[in-house]
Amino acid sequence: xxxxxxxxxxxxxxxxxxxxxxxxxxxxxxxxxxxxxxxxxxxxxxxxxxxxxxxxxxxxxxxxxxxxxxxxxxxxxxxxxxxxxxxxxxxxxxxxxxxxxxxxxxxxxxxxxxxxxxxxxxxxxxxxxxxxxxxxxxxx
Amino acid sequence: xxxxxxxxxxxxxxxxxxxxxxxxxxxxxxxxxxxxxxxxxxxxxxxxxxxxxxxxxxxxxxxxxxxxxxxxxxxxxxxxxxxxxxxxxxxxxxxxxxxxxxxxxxxxxxxxxxx
Numbered sequence: 185x186x187x188x189x190x191x192x193x194x195x196x197x198x199x200x201x202x203x204x205x206x207x208x209x210x211x212x213x214x215x216x217x218x219x220x221x222x223x224x225x226x227x228x229x230x231x232x233x234x235x236x237x238x239x240x241x242x243x244x245x246x247x248x249x250x251x252x253x254x255x256x257x258x259x260x261x262x263x264x265x266x267x268x269x270x271x272x273x274x275x276x277x278x279x280x281x282x283x284x285x286x287x288x289x290x291x292x293x294x295x296x297x298x299x300x301x302x303x304x305x306x307x308x309x310x311x312x313x314x315x316x317x318x319x320x321x322x323x324x
Numbered sequence: 325x326x327x328x329x330x331x332x333x334x335x336x337x338x339x340x341x342x343x344x345x346x347x348x349x350x351x352x353x354x355x356x357x358x359x360x361x362x363x364x365x366x367x368x369x370x371x372x373x374x375x376x377x378x379x380x381x382x383x384x385x386x387x388x389x390x391x392x393x394x395x396x397x398x399x400x401x402x403x404x405x406x407x408x409x410x411x412x413x414x415x416x417x418x419x420x421x422x423x424x425x426x427x428x429x430x431x432x433x434x435x436x437x438x439x
Binding site: 200201203204207208211221225228229232233236286288289290291292293294295297298301302 | 356357358359360362363365373375377378379380382383385386387388
């Protein structure tokens with residue numbers, strides 16, 4: 185694995201049952217590449233939460249995964265409404281998800297905190313009405 | 325304990341994964357909120373839930389969960405069972421409620437794992 189391996193996914197909006205397919209695919213590819221189970225699990229959980237968020241809040245978007253021998257970088261970009269208060273959104277238990285999302289098992293206000301918890305680095309760039317880009321890195 | 329033990333303790337029915345019942349489980353987690361489950365990451369786990377949708381299987385997949393138990397008689401549909409089968413995740417179904425199911429497993433020695 186000398187060069188970075190790049191995987192890209194388009195996350196379709198409003199299809200909750202398919203949310204998680206991209207994360208599942210990445211998980212399988214990392215396994216084939218012989219990445220450690222610990223790193224795979226961190227990537228899978230963080231990306232899955234991000235993918236769910238894109239479907240729930242942002243009308244879908246795009247995910248780019250870059251795999252190098254030292255790290256796995258995930259870039260999740262959407263053109264959704266943006267996050268008004270990032271600090272608040274990072275608090276465990278804070279959620280703006282509607283009740284219907286909660287009845288599907290999400291919207292507990294753990295998405296962003298979980299993404300941070302399972303990655304070695306996470307940055308959020310967001311602009312209201314323009315969109316959000318979240319970059320997460322997991323070290324090998 | 326093994327999944328077979330879990331099945332016997334809960335008087336559960338096996339919906340898929342009959343051939344994997346000898347797999348070992350070391351901890352368990354019970355919730356209908358998948359993000360709360362995702363905050364929990366332990367090896368060889370059982371997930372007890374009353375939520376019945378494909379995201380339960382995805383959550384189990386991301387966490388490498390060995391066995392799923394649908395509590396209070398919830399019956400997952402064919403799509404859900406098929407998804408679990410493809411991923412070699414054992415699926416059990418019990419009539420016991422969440423609290424009782426967790427209590428029965430806890431009493432038999434299955435813990436929640438350290439925080």
